[in-house]
Amino acid sequence: MVPGPFGIDPAIWAVLRLVIALGLAIGLIMNGALLLIYLERKIQAVMQDRIGPYHVGPFGLLQTFADALKLIAKEDVLSGQTDRAFFLAAPVLVFTPMLASFVVVPFAPGVVGADLNIGLLYLTTLGSMGVLGIVMAGWASNNKYALMGGLRSAGQLISYEVPQILSLVTAVLVLGTLSLVKITELQPGPITNIFVIPLAFVTYFIAALAETNRTPFDLPEAESELVAGYLTEYSGMRWGTMLALTEYGNVTVVCGIMTAVWFGGWNGPGVEAFAPLGVVWFTLKTYAFILAFMWIRATLPRMRIDQLMSFCWKVLIPVTLLNLGVTATLLVAFGGDLRPVAFANWVLLALFLLGIPALQQRRLRSVRARLRSRTARATGVAV
Amino acid sequence: MPDYSLSYFYVFTFFGAGAIFVTALLTLSNLVQPKRSTPEKLTTYESGEEPVGQAWGRYPSHFYVFALLFVVFDVEVIFLFPWAVLFRQLGWYGLVEMGIFILILVAGLFYAWRKDALTWY
Numbered sequence: 001m002v003p004g005p006f007g008i009d010p011a012i013w014a015v016l017r018l019v020i021a022l023g024l025a026i027g028l029i030m031n032g033a034l035l036l037i038y039l040e041r042k043i044q045a046v047m048q049d050r051i052g053p054y055h056v057g058p059f060g061l062l063q064t065f066a067d068a069l070k071l072i073a074k075e076d077v078l079s080g081q082t083d084r085a086f087f088l089a090a091p092v093l094v095f096t097p098m099l100a101s102f103v104v105v106p107f108a109p110g111v112v113g114a115d116l117n118i119g120l121l122y123l124t125t126l127g128s129m130g131v132l133g134i135v136m137a138g139w140a141s142n143n144k145y146a147l148m149g150g151l152r153s154a155g156q157l158i159s160y161e162v163p164q165i166l167s168l169v170t171a172v173l174v175l176g177t178l179s180l181v182k183i184t185e186l187q188p189g190p191i192t193n194i195f196v197i198p199l200a201f202v203t204y205f206i207a208a209l210a211e212t213n214r215t216p217f218d219l220p221e222a223e224s225e226l227v228a229g230y231l232t233e234y235s236g237m238r239w240g241t242m243l244a245l246t247e248y249g250n251v252t253v254v255c256g257i258m259t260a261v262w263f264g265g266w267n268g269p270g271v272e273a274f275a276p277l278g279v280v281w282f283t284l285k286t287y288a289f290i291l292a293f294m295w296i297r298a299t300l301p302r303m304r305i306d307q308l309m310s311f312c313w314k315v316l317i318p319v320t321l322l323n324l325g326v327t328a329t330l331l332v333a334f335g336g337d338l339r340p341v342a343f344a345n346w347v348l349l350a351l352f353l354l355g356i357p358a359l360q361q362r363r364l365r366s367v368r369a370r371l372r373s374r375t376a377r378a379t380g381v382a383v
Numbered sequence: 384m385p386d387y388s389l390s391y392f393y394v395f396t397f398f399g400a401g402a403i404f405v406t407a408l409l410t411l412s413n414l415v416q417p418k419r420s421t422p423e424k425l426t427t428y429e430s431g432e433e434p435v436g437q438a439w440g441r442y443p444s445h446f447y448v449f450a451l452l453f454v455v456f457d458v459e460v461i462f463l464f465p466w467a468v469l470f471r472q473l474g475w476y477g478l479v480e481m482g483i484f485i486l487i488l489v490a491g492l493f494y495a496w497r498k499d500a501l502t503w504y
Contacts, residue, residue, distance in 0.1 A: 018393055022400055072412045080425040081437065091409070096401035103397040113397065114390035121464050122394075128457075139439075143427050147438045155446050158453040165460045172467040232428055237412035241405055306503035309449065313492075313501045317456070321489060324463075325482070328470065332478045336471055 021113030024279070025102030032248030033240075038064045040294050047298040068244075074236040079142075082233065086140035091234075091241040093133030097126040098249040105256045106181045108266045108278025119180040120172065123257060124165050127211060130250065131157045137242065138230035149229025152219050152305060156210055159312045160217070164207035166320035170200040170327050171261050174341065180257075184265030192264040196342045197327065199349040201262045203320050208254040210312070213247065214293055216300040217308060255289035256282070319352055448500050452492070459488050 038053065038061065045052025053060030078087065101123055103113035116122050131154055138150015174196055175183050187193055194201055210217035219229075226232070234242055259265055263285050266278030303311070326348065330340045427434045466473070466481050473480075495501055 014389060018396060021393070022397065025397070026400075026404065072408075073415050074412075075416045075418060076409075076412065077420070077424055079427050081427045081434070092402055092405045095405045096398055099401035099404065100394065100397040103394050114393040116390055116394070124460075141427075142438045144429065144438045147442070151442055151446055155449050158457075159449055162453065162456040162460070165457075166463075169460065169463045169467045172464065173470050176468060176471055178464065178468060227428070227430070236416060237409055241408060309503045310501060313449075313452070314496065317492070321485065325485070328478055328481070331470065332475055 017111070018113065020111060021103065021107070024107055024111070025099060025105070025113070028102070028252050028283075029099065029245055029249040032252050033244040034064045034068065036248050036251075036290060037067075037244060039291075040297070043291070043294050044298045047295075068240070071237050071240040071244075076236040076238050077233075079233055081142040083140040083142065086136050087233070088238075090133045090137035090140060091238050091246075093136060094130050094246045095241055095249075097129040097133075098246050098253065101126045101253045104180050105253070106184050106260055106265050107282050109271065109275040111276070111279060112181055115179055115181040117177075117179050119183075120168055120178045120257075120261075123253070124161070124168065127164075127253075128158070128161055130246075134230050137234070141230070141233035143233050145227045146230050146232045149226045149232070152226075153213070153230060156213075156217065156219060156308060156312075159309060160207045160210035160316075163203050163312065163316040163320045164211055166317070166324055167200040167204035167207065168257075168261070170197055170320070170324050171204075173324070173327055173331060174338065175261075180260045180265070184260050184267065187264040188267050192262060192267075194262040196338050197262075197323075197345050199323050199345045199352060200320075200327075201258070202349060202352070203316060203323070204258065204262075206316065207312075208258070209293065209296065210308070212250045212254055212293075214251065215297040216303045218302060219305055219308060251290055251293060252286060255286045255293070258289055259285040315356065319348075323348060445500075445503060448495075452495060452500070455488060455491065459485070 041063075042052045042060070044050075053063035056062040056066045078084065104116050104119040104122055106112045106115075134153045134157070135150045138146045138148075138153065141147070141150075171183075171193060172178060174193065175186055177183060177186070209215075219226075228234075231239060231242055259282060265285075266282045268277070268281035271278045271281065323345070326344050327341055330344055334340045427438075429435070462484065463481070466477060470477060
């Protein structure tokens with residue numbers, strides 16, 4: 001058994017640790033549903049030159065509390081055509097894996113539910129379990145919008161899971177362990193993993209946006225074409241569990257993974273002296289990524305489904321596979337020296353960031369040329 | 384209890400806590416909400432129109448193609464994780480072995496690409 005801090009008896013600490021980890025997990029999820037939704041609305045409002053919520057409470061701070069109360073008191077409509085059992089099971093099936101992911105999230109030294117030696121594998125497994133609930137919700141609704149949303153979601157989530165996992169495998173190559181606590185302990189200094197494998201971080205970030213249904217990849221819930229996708233038939237607290245709790249919880253989980261794997265997790269000034277300070281550092285870093293997610297939502301338009309799928313299979317997966325191969329070869333060739341790996345990764349990242357726009361430009365030019373020649377043929381005039 | 388089984392006890396506690404949390408929340412909501420259903424309220428939502436037929440029908444087959452490709456790559460990943468952890472001990476031997484394995488899959492990906500299986504219509 002792990003000895004407790006401050007001289008706490010190991011048996012008591014074992015129970016206490018579970019309570020703390022569960023409390024932190026549920027706290028972060030509720031915080032996501034209440035505070036992050038408020039923040040998201042307010043930040044988007046600022047970015048779009050609006051005021052945002054301001055009626056309920058000072059600066060509209062109580063808006064999301066009011067929304068939560070309304071959702072709880074709202075009638076859950078169960079339309080006559082649905083498949084009852086699956087429809088009711090779907091909210092539980094999407095929420096439970098999300099909460100269970102928090103068990104391996106390392107909040108601070110010693111403050112982690114369970115330091116599994118298969119941590120990252122466990123997280124990716126739970127990540128793909130969420131798809132099951134979404135497809136079930138879409139299918140059980142017996143609604144055409146919901147079915148399309150559910151199927152799109154399945155296609156998107158399983159496709160983007162491949163580059164997401166391949167980026168993590170690249171990180172594991174460098175770190176040599178799957179345990180999130182060990183991964184965090186390996187990056188104590190200011191030089192964290194992000195300086196060694198930045199390309200893996202960028203590909204993971206893009207894939208994580210798609211995995212959590214965030215813009216520009218929020219096609220499953222594209223409100224302008226699919227009403228609300230797989231959530232169309234859900235109302236009241238069932239909708240609240242599916243969207244407010246689970247979506248923001250999932251965003252918190254993937255941002256927590258980024259923090260732990262690439263940005264040194266709980267490590268920060270003063271953690272050696274006072275371990276619980278790690279929770280503050282971890283949460284701050286995680287929320288910085290969530291803010292980046294919100295910024296992206298306010299900036300980028302939604303992609304088209306064919307662009308989304310071809311970007312994943314024709315760009316992201318080849319790039320992550322290449323990155324994996326290059327990292328592995330250099331690690332063996334230089335006997336575990338990280339400097340050549342870091343150099344190659346930065347070069348690949350530059351090529352990736354410059355190459356994608358260049359490819360797009362070339363494609364655009366060829367499309368324009370084709371259109372021009374077609375017009376010329378039709379009218380007999382060279383345009 | 385040894386540390387190992389204690390960890391997995393925590394994992395299962397989290398799973399149980401998740402199911403209980405959602406069920407409790409939905410039950411609470413169920414107790415305080417009004418229940419006034421009308422036949423119109425119970426129809427499937429189709430932008431205000433009368434629903435035409437059911438949604439349980441055929442859907443495009445390329446979802447199947449992508450699912451098939453995904454299964455191939457997901458199984459590959461299961462092999463990649465243990466390899467990545469033991470990578471430093473395996474050295475050149477592990478690199479070449481896994482290189483051949485991945486190259487076969489990449490060849491499959493390019494075959495699918497050339498066959499237009501990755502094009503979304």
